[in-house]
Amino acid sequence: MRGHGWKWLLCTPALIVLLLAASGPLLIVAVYSFLSPGNMGGVVWDFSLEAWFRVFFRRDIFEPDQVELNTAHLQVFWRSVWLSLQTTFICAFLGFPTAWFIATRPRHTRTVWLFLITIPFWTNLLIRTFAIQEMIRNNGTINAVLLWTGVIDSPIQMMFTEFAVLLGMAYVFLPLMVLPLYAAMEKMDFSLVEAGYDLYASRLNVLWHVILPQVKPGFIAGSILVFIPAIGAYVTPRILGGGRTMMLGNLIALQFGQGRNWPLGAALALLMLVMVVGALIFYLRVVGRNDGVRRG
Amino acid sequence: MMGCAVARSRFSITRLPGFGLIAILTFVMLYLPIVILVAFSFNEGISQSRWEGFSLQWYQAAFNNSQVRDVSLRSLWLAVTAASFATILATLAALGTTRVGRFPGQTMIYALINQPLMVPEIVTGIALLIFVAAIKVQTGYTGMGYLVAAHTAFCIPFAYLPIRARLETLDHALEAAAADLYASPIQAFRYITLPLMVPGILAGFMLGFVISLDTVVITEFVKSAGQDTLPTYMLGQLRRSVTPEMNAIATLFLALSLMIVTAFFFITRTRGR
Numbered sequence: 001m002r003g004h005g006w007k008w009l010l011c012t013p014a015l016i017v018l019l020l021a022a023s024g025p026l027l028i029v030a031v032y033s034f035l036s037p038g039n040m041g042g043v044v045w046d047f048s049l050e051a052w053f054r055v056f057f058r059r060d061i062f063e064p065d066q067v068e069l070n071t072a073h074l075q076v077f078w079r080s081v082w083l084s085l086q087t088t089f090i091c092a093f094l095g096f097p098t099a100w101f102i103a104t105r106p107r108h109t110r111t112v113w114l115f116l117i118t119i120p121f122w123t124n125l126l127i128r129t130f131a132i133q134e135m136i137r138n139n140g141t142i143n144a145v146l147l148w149t150g151v152i153d154s155p156i157q158m159m160f161t162e163f164a165v166l167l168g169m170a171y172v173f174l175p176l177m178v179l180p181l182y183a184a185m186e187k188m189d190f191s192l193v194e195a196g197y198d199l200y201a202s203r204l205n206v207l208w209h210v211i212l213p214q215v216k217p218g219f220i221a222g223s224i225l226v227f228i229p230a231i232g233a234y235v236t237p238r239i240l241g242g243g244r245t246m247m248l249g250n251l252i253a254l255q256f257g258q259g260r261n262w263p264l265g266a267a268l269a270l271l272m273l274v275m276v277v278g279a280l281i282f283y284l285r286v287v288g289r290n291d292g293v294r295r296g
Numbered sequence: 297m298m299g300c301a302v303a304r305s306r307f308s309i310t311r312l313p314g315f316g317l318i319a320i321l322t323f324v325m326l327y328l329p330i331v332i333l334v335a336f337s338f339n340e341g342i343s344q345s346r347w348e349g350f351s352l353q354w355y356q357a358a359f360n361n362s363q364v365r366d367v368s369l370r371s372l373w374l375a376v377t378a379a380s381f382a383t384i385l386a387t388l389a390a391l392g393t394t395r396v397g398r399f400p401g402q403t404m405i406y407a408l409i410n411q412p413l414m415v416p417e418i419v420t421g422i423a424l425l426i427f428v429a430a431i432k433v434q435t436g437y438t439g440m441g442y443l444v445a446a447h448t449a450f451c452i453p454f455a456y457l458p459i460r461a462r463l464e465t466l467d468h469a470l471e472a473a474a475a476d477l478y479a480s481p482i483q484a485f486r487y488i489t490l491p492l493m494v495p496g497i498l499a500g501f502m503l504g505f506v507i508s509l510d511t512v513v514i515t516e517f518v519k520s521a522g523q524d525t526l527p528t529y530m531l532g533q534l535r536r537s538v539t540p541e542m543n544a545i546a547t548l549f550l551a552l553s554l555m556i557v558t559a560f561f562f563i564t565r566t567r568g569r
Contacts, residue, residue: 004399010392011405014385014452018408021449025423026415032426042429094322097312101319104310115561120326122557124510126527127546130534131329134336134344134543141332144345174326193309203312232416234513239534249418256422256517266426269419276416 026273033266041260051263055271073251080248081275083166084230088177090170091226092219095177099218102178103185114182121175129239132168133159136240160242168236173229177222184218217287224283228276248272334550337543344540354544363529364545371509371526374440378447379455379504385448386455386500387493394463412450420450421517428518438520446518447508454507455500458564462496495563502560506553 033051035043055073060066102113120128135141136158143155158164192214196206212219234249241247246254248268255265337355341348358364393405412420428442466489474484512527519528526549533542 004401007392007396007399008401010388014389014456015405015408017381017385017445017449018411018452021424021445022412022415022420023408025427026419028426028430029419029423094318094325097315097318098322100310100312100315111565116323116326118561119554119557120330122506122560123330123550123553124512124527126510126512126530126534127333127549128330130530130542130546131333133534134333135329137344139343139345141329141345171325171329174322190309197307197309207312228414229416232418234416234418234421235531239531249416252418252422253517256425262426265422269422272416273419276414280414 029266037261051267076251087169087230088226091177099178099181162245164240165237168240173226176225180221181218184215188214334547337547354540357541358544367524367526367529375505375508378508381448382451382455382504383501390459413453417513421513425517451504455504458499459496499563
């Protein structure tokens with residue numbers, strides 16, 4: 001118990017691996033975003049701000065002095081944020097009643113319902129996205145049922161649309177909303193709900209003034225847990241979306257594939273990291289303020 | 297609680313109109329696509345939306361597909377290797393950070409351990425792509441080492457969580473009792489602490505295994521030619537038109553994940569006892 005050295009010693013092997021294969025490479029990304037692209041991918045070691053410039057702006061091909069906003073990129077940023085917000089909203093709308101349903105079951109059946117939410121949480125995201133693809137393809141389940149019942153005459157195009165990406169993301173990230181909400185509800189003081197009804201509050205009033213304030217931390221945690229992977233989504237938009245529904249993750253990947261512009265890809269990746277860290281800081285601020293209220 | 301049950305028959309304080317319906321619909325929506333995916337893996341025809349009779353031919357096709365066999369074995373090998381390394385490293389780190397009081401640099405250690413959870417996989421993926429490309433140029437090594445290192449790092453926070461949770465619930469008095477009975481610190485660790493940690497370590501390994509098995513984005517960017525894992529193979533196939541063979545592969549994959557998750561659930565649930 002004298003020195004702290006042994007604690008560090010025990011952590012060192014893990015820290016070395018993490019520094020080498022997780023944190024360290026992020027620093028290299030930062031460096032690469034200030035270099036020039038090589039012809040066949042890779043970089044040329046010349047300092048340049050071009051990558052950061054091209055994140056937001058574009059030069060005219062024929063007149064390089066003419067600079068305009070890179071609307072294609074801005075569209076992708078906006079789509080990423082907007083789809084992520086919508087995903088978070090849908091997950092909250094479906095997740096809140098689901099978590100409430102689980103939290104109000106008798107103790108022995110509650111475990112079963114909870115387990116049913118945990119299974120998708122731990123099953124492969126790729127397979128769940130594939131399952132959605134099977135549903136919404138032109139010759140997929142939904143169109144087959146609609147055609148068979150005569151509701152439609154020709155298949156509805158759902159794949160490769162923003163709707164498909166939104167549906168897929170809401171589907172795969174839903175458990176991330178339900179679990180923290182459930183955790184908050186389990187700790188909830190139901191006698192306060194009872195007191196609310198005793199004082200002739202309507203169900204809506206109890207929901208709004210008694211239940212929601214108590215589960216707010218779970219709501220915020222769930223929203224962050226959904227929003228962050230949604231902003232960073234790559235697999236779901238790649239499978240369900242197309243070139244017109246590209247999200248930031250796909251734009252980054254593109255620079256390391258056909259785009260052959262590693263510095264631009266690195267700059268875009270850092271931009272994504274900034275968005276994620278921004279969301280996390282927002283979360284810590286909100287949670288910190290809530291804690292302050294409760295303590296005070 | 298008994299009194300509550302009587303009251304509930306007249307006025308339930310836990311009821312909110314419409315919530316039950318939305319919840320049930322949500323469960324249906326969560327499971328319907330998976331059920332359909334599994335069902336059509338047994339379809340006799342090639343269609344994934346029209347049922348033509350029961351058959352195991354797509355499983356047979358999957359088993360006879362040498363590429364599928366290769367990538368599956370590689371995935372399993374990688375998951376076992378990475379999860380083993382991650383579990384050992386996470387166990388050591390948990391021993392160094394749990395029940396030891398605050399010490400300088402602790403926050404930084406936590407931040408580093410949890411970093412893979414915060415950073416989007418695509419960012420880690422391209423960061424590793426850049427790093428690995430640079431090392432490849434320097435050393436010429438193109439083996440599985442990169443994937444093992446990347447997966448190990450990514451699994452560490454997942455393995456760390458249950459091990460740390462288990463350690464936190466351990467009673468200091470047990471080790472104190474061992475010391476009172478003249479056990480050396482090493483004996484106390486070997487015969488008291490370590491056996492009590494086993495459920496946490498087991499759970500940590502399983503989480504690491506599932507996470508490694510599921511990791512697709514990082515693998516996609518780190519792998520060299522001929523190092524496809526099952527998820528990256530599937531990702532490549534999904535852009536083409538797929539046959540129910542893919543359903544069969546996905547079903548087997550699901551079954552494996554389900555078994556591990558179930559085991560994990562029971563191991564962590566008995567923790568308190």
